[in-house]
Amino acid sequence: MATITDIAKKANVSPATVSRVLNGDQSISVKDETRKKIYEAVEELEYVPLIEKYSKRKNLSEELTFLTVTAFSQETEIEDPYYLSIFYGIELECKDREINLEKVYRSGGEFDFDPELEINGIIAIGSFTDDEIENFSQMTDHLVFVDTEVDNCKFDSIVVNLKKVIDKILDYLFENGFKEIGFIGGRDDNKNDRLDQREKAFIEYMNHKGLYNEDHLILGEFSIDSGYKIAKESIDTDNLPEAYVVANDSMAIGVLRALHEKGIKVPEDISIISINDIPTSKFSIPPLTTVKIHTEFMGMMAVRTLKERIENKRALPITVNIPTEMVVRGSVKVD
Known part of the structure; x- marks a missing residue:
């Protein structure tokens, strides 16, 4: 995209001279030959004035x-x-x-x-x-x-980058002394049952630490109802990890309710950390520790x-x- 500087170099004049000629400044004294060179350079370089570019974009935006x-x-x-x-x-x-x-x-x-x-x-x-x-x-x-x-x-x-999010969460838990950590997540129907990024990142991280326990992996759907249901059915009060990483806040809120009904206290008996920071996460009991995504x-x-x-x-x-x-x-x- 040509600029006034490009035209000036092509016509062998100063950018100020190009600007004044193109803006129709009658006070400037320029030889006809010089004006011709400037206009030839404009045509050759297909220069479009900034105001015209802006106008075209503005009109395009409106449509x-x-x-x-x-x-x-x-x-x-x-x-x-x-x-x-x-x-x-x-x-x-x-x-x-x-x-x-x-x-x-x-x-x-x-x-x-x-x-x-x-x-x-x-x-x-x-x-x-x-x-x-x-x-x-x-x-x-x-x-x-x-x-x-x-x-x-x-x-x-x-x-x-959900892998970085999971790494951030697990780094935080390990820094605070947690070792036995489980995961509650789900699968997306449109991904042909492929591993969700969060689940995959969790398994890789925990395997790297030599601490992955498949018994502490629970899968459902990414909703409050599913979080409640799978936590109610799958969490064994006699085999609790120290913490659960939950794929999103909606699931985590359902999990919190199920744990409460089982008599499992959060965070005294088990810690919960999730992802998204939806508005209701700060009003849950207890308020959720989570990773904020700027949706x-x-x-x-x-x-x-x-x-x-x-x-x-x-x-x-x-x-x-x-x-x-x-x-x-x-x-x-x-x-």
């Missing part, structure tokens, strides 16, 4: 329509503050940038797309099958995935990344890793 596709049902989003917060960030950013926003949920295992809808790009939230991703790519060249990283040779992704910011970055890709005609994909932070409350026993 943009983004489609969000969620890998789950509308009911799931309403029940899970994690995903609700991501969409809230998307909604806020689209409103601020005057971008039209449409939305499609998974219903009965499928997506009901409006064939008449004209879109500029798709924000896909959650995990999808390979066939679904291929279908999205047929609808638009501009795709960004949130909360999952797909083929990074093609698509943009807004993600959190609203993830949604905002998805909009910004997609908009930038469209405006700059960027073909190379990027992955944006959102940082996390530990929020220490009362569910981990610390000496």
